[in-house]
Amino acid sequence: MKVLKFGGTSVGSAESLAQVVGILKDNQEKGTPVAVVNSALSGITNLLVEAGQLASAGDEQYKTVLSTIERRHIQMIEETMATATQAQVLEKIGAYLQQLRDILHGVFLIRELSKRTGDVVLSFGERMASYLLSTYANQHGLATEVLDARKIIVTDANFGNARVFFDKTNKNIVNHFASSSKIQIITGFIAATEEGVTSTLGRGGSDYTAAIFGSALNAEKIEIWTDVDGVMTTDPRQVKKTYSLASLSYAEAMEMSHFGAKVIYPPTIAPAMIKNIPISIRNTFNPEFEGTLISSQSSNWDFDVKGISSISEVSLVNFQGSGIMGVPNVPYRLFNALSEAEINVIFITQASSERSISFAISPEDAQRTKQVLEAEFSPELSLHKVDAIEIRHDLSVVATIGENMRHQPGVAAKLFGALGRNGINVVSIAQGTSELNISVVVEKKDLGKTLNCLHDIYFLSDETRLNIFIAGVGLIGSTLLAQMKAQYENLLKEHLKINIVGIANSKQFYFDSEGIDLDNWKALLLEKGTKGNIDGFVDQMVDLNLSNAVFVDNTSSQLVVENYQRILNNSISITTPNKLASSGDFMKLQEIKQTAMRRGVKFFYETSVGAGLPVITTLNDLLNSGDKIQRIEGVLSGTLSYIFNSFKVGTSFSEIVKQAQAAGFTEPDPRDDLNGMDVRRKILILSREAGYQMDISDVAIEGILPDSCMQAPTVDDFFTELGKHDHHFENILKEAEADGKVLRFIACMEKGKATVSLKAVGPEHPFFSLSGSDNIISFTTSRYLERPLVVKGPGAGAEVTAAGVFAEVIRIFNHLS
Template identity: 45%
Template sequence: MNILKFGGSSLATPERIRLVSKTVENYLAQGPVIAVFSAFGGVTNDLLRMADLAANEDVTYKHILETNEKRHLEAVRELIPVTNQSAVLSQVKTQFNKLETLYEGVYLLNELSDKTKHVISGFGEILSSLIIAEFFKSSVQNSVLVDARELIVCKNQNEKVQVNYQKTNKNVLEYFGSSQAELYVVPGFVARNDQGVPSTLGRGGSDFTAAIIGGALQLDKVLIYTDVNGMFTANPNLVSQAYSLKHISYEEAMELSHFGAKVLYPPTLQPLLEKGIEIHIRNTFKPEDPGTIISKSSKKNFRWVTGITHIDSIKLLNIEGSGMVGIPGFSKRFFETLYQENINVVLITQASSEHSICVAVKDDEAAQAKEALDETFELEIGLKKIKPVEIEENVSVIALVGDRMKSHHGLSGKMFSALGNNNINIRAIAQGSSERNISAVIAKKDVTKALNTLHEQFFEVPSKELNLFITGVGNVGSKLLDQLKKQESYLLEKLRLKVRVLGLSNSRKMVFNENGLDLENWESALDHGVKASKMQFFEHVKELNLRNSIFVDNTASAEIAGWYKNYLENSISVVTCNKIACADSYENYEHLQNLAREYGASFLYETNVGAGLPIIDTLQNLVASGDQIHKIQAVLSGSLNFVFNNYKAEEPFYKVVETAMAEGYTEPDPKIDLSGVDVARKILILAREAGLKLELEDIERDNFLSQECLDSTTNEEFFRLLEKDEPDFKELYTSAKQSNAELKYVAQLENGKARVGLQEVGEQHPFANLSGSDNIVLFFTDRYPDQPLIVKGAGAGADVTASGIFADIIRIGKK
């Protein structure tokens, strides 16, 4: 004999019921079948909703009742042959007449008792089994409808169910022992109490019905058919990478279902566990899928952690005070009070100092629990030995579950480290001595991020998902997007990094896609985006609250740089080629560094100096390893180097600058480069990385431009003045030529002071043969006193700058 249970989603439409009948018929080929049915999908919710409406004197319950009656009558007409419909239609109408009477009573009395609620909520299963039993009569000759209320006896108080197994098992054995039917159609969920009054087994109780009958008959297994492929490593609606588990133990299933896994109703395991009866969870719509088998052992699982789950509808109760310390019986009084109020405790944690007790309870029981506890400890509260109970809202419990967790060290460390790295604050922690469950209380807003973070940590092929939000898609930004698209497969296969671009913005438009933007068509997506707003861009990134989020700034905007602190203090890493933030006041520079450390985010700006060259990284490694920086000499402007390498006093100076601008070597305002401000910012950043507290005004600048050029307000005016000053530039070039030297714009840091300016460099100097837009940096240190450590290469251009940003993103991925 086999027992099968089908949930409401499997019975939502006549088409689905026909699909269910095929599954039942397949099992009938093996022998008698007991089929337990829930209410049609959504009906129980409607029944309870109508009861609440009636209790509040809201007559709209009548329209919902009429809709449900119509739905059931239509199911009869579609599923049952015309010749057999009359009797069934009459029975369905009779049941709805009873419901109507019950609702009228609730409406008139303006009261909804627990007893009435249980009676009303069971009508869905009674109706569905009535219709389905008649439907099967056309294909199964010897089928009967069994009234579960005549079999299962229980006590139901405040949704807490206690089954009288002695009476129930006796009823089940007597009934099925004396019957020779081929198919037994049983309504799930419904039962009666010791007085014979209709009751229920609680929400999800149809699973329980099947387990109670299967346990009483001591069958080999109980099959539960639902709309998913078994129990998953995590909620697949919140974690897209979650997958179904083939085998888990009773204890693991108990933990997962207790902590919110909706596939299985927790009490279902009670009548099966001691008898070793397996539970098979299958998908009605994919009957070929093996689903999940719940049994005594989960040794077939190769992972230490079996699943990750959570509970949403909870609140924390916290009681603390010096009056608790060393007082015998305090905990007894605390939990006895909750017991007397019939309040179930989901999670318990107590400080070893005995100074506080923290418990999690259901949302709707928190106020009642506080009132009762405050009354119990009224004397102690009045004497200020303890504080009144505090309720903390908007929290959830997340839990790692697995039988094998106790055999593996460091799991809790990995769990808390992964959460901490994503700015997920833990309010309370609990771990049982069996080490089968590690639970933590976190903010409800962080649940999805936490589940995905932990799933990535414990279940997925060692890989990491990076979520990018990019502002600035001009020369550098567009090159970065091209590189990300080109290297997508390589990053996943070789570095185990899945890099997704979820948001893009320019000065006009912005666009988001939670599933990742198509990098082949990002321009079109951005064109069809919404009006750009720096605040709304940040708020959307914050609201998404995704793990491993990175804000990428490819602009030169001071306004955007001002938003870095907002991202960092929300544990969103920042990668930027924008020098303004790091060259701002030292106070702001230090504040950003501190925020990154405090909130576990990365603040990377390698491209601030030398584009894609590893200049800042090299300097940081020298300092971190204890080397002492004595002097830094550098050519740090790729644009200025390009200009003076190409200016031969033949073509006008302004023309060379125009070429540099056209090829992307300068800022949009070339005066920033030629004035030396850009180089001053770069040497300032290096000085700060070397440990000096300098400001931009501390950098001495020798200008080669006229004051008129420096005071110009537009590019047109600037180039006109450059043309006017051509004789001065020719003189500079001629002077260097006569000395067999080259003109280089040099930055130098020595003895705590920094300066930048145009210099004539002899042909033997390392700077002399610097071609194109190359940069070069010489580090003179304790370890490199005479022969400096040299970093040299292309220091400007969209491609190399984009590659530097790319490298910083990868650095975060490897963190």
């Protein structure tokens, strides 16, 4: 025999009832006798709870709720029952509803709903559903009858969560099944005391009912039919890539159910485990799928962890004081007081000093817990042997569970490493000596992030997903997106999934946590984007609270930089070609770096100096290996490199600048390049990286443009003025060529003094052979004293800058993996 339990969604509609009957017929055709346990129609138990609460509060709205319950059952009758039987069924359900109406009216009059009366109210859900299921099955050719579990299951009088008397219950079950050949449709969840008073087995108790009957009947299997494909690796509402587990051991299932796995009620497992009866979790709406099998043995499993379960809302009680150290009866008094008050403890941990005991409870028990402990330890509190009872709220418990965790080094390290990298603070920790479970308490706001990052490292360890947010989708940003799209499949082969979650320009932004379509991002931003500035973009990015998050700043905006601290404080790494932070106020830069270090995330700005060239990386490698920097020289502007490499005798300087502008090498106003400020910031960044505490005012700059050019009101006026000074630049060029030299706009830092100026260099200088728009940087160090270390290559342009940013994104991935 098998015992089949069908949940509320499995009996909640005409379609689902048809599925149930199909499952029963399939077993009949195979010659397998079955007993059926069913829940109330989906949502009805909650409505009954609501009606009872309203009635006890003297609120006549309970009648409205009761009408909703009535309409729901009438609709089911109209949709499922044959016309000839509808009147009879309506009469029976009407009788149930009238009893319920009378009871609720009494509750309304006396303004009180005891636990005992509450159990009677809740019993109507299962009683009506069992009658409907039995009648429907009979009219489809099955021989069934309703078995009111109150006649069979005997409990104590702990209403709301009654304890079963198994000796009497098992005897009743065996005797009843010996006297009936029909399929029993059993009311789940409800029972009765020895005096015949209605009791309940706790919310979710229909599963327990199935286990009670299955154990008494020595069933070959207990099947729990629900609306999901078994027990999932974690909560599918929080983690999109979860999947069902083929098998669990009884111990694993107990841990999973205790810590929030909703598909099975925790007490269900014990009766089945005693008799070694397998429990199968199946999907009524996908009956071909095998679901999850719970038995004495767990199948072979490739991962350390079998599942990650959670309780979304708990409160943590901290009980501590110097007066409890080494006092043997303190834990007994504490937990005995909680037990007598019927307060359930979810999670316990104690410091080895014995000075503090922390435990998690349901938030609804928090105030009562405080009162109970203050009463029990009143003498110790008055003598300050026990500190004031501290209760923290808005917390969650997350548990990693699995038989493979036993004697497996590195499981905990992987867990805490992942949480640390994602800025998730662990409030409390517990692990039993069985090594079957590591539980952590985290802030409730971090629950989704915690589940996602742990699910990734334990179950998707062959793939790391980077959640990327991009501010600035102009030339560099759009190029970066194109590069990421082109490289997407190749990176998947390297176990990296690029997930572009948010994009923003200066006016609006667009988010998709599952990944923005890179073939259509421009239209999505334009047509579906939200109007707003960078502050709004960061607000939403922070609210999403995603794991493995990276913020890419492709702007030159100070407003974006002002958000860096907040971004890093929320454990989001940053990569940027924006120079304003790395060349801005020195102390603010240090604060940004310290925040990144403290939060375990990265702040990269390699592209702020040499676009795709490894300038900062090379400098840091030199310093980290113990080398000493003597001098740094560089042509750090691709624009100015192009201009002076193109400037030859016989050409005018103003025409060369116009050509550079037309080719897209300059800013719209070429003075933004020719004034040398960009180069000044870059040498400042390198000077700081070399260990010097400097600000922009410490970098001396020799301007190359006459005042009249700088003061020209428009770009056209600027070119007019620049043409008037062509002879000046021609004379400088001729003088250099006469000495066999070329002109280079060079930044230099030596012994903490930095300058930016136009210089003439000869063949002996490493910058002499520079061509095109290349940048070049030379490092003269203790090791590279006679022949400086030179880094040379394209230092400007969207392609190389975007490639440099992309490279830093990959570095962040390597840090996470």
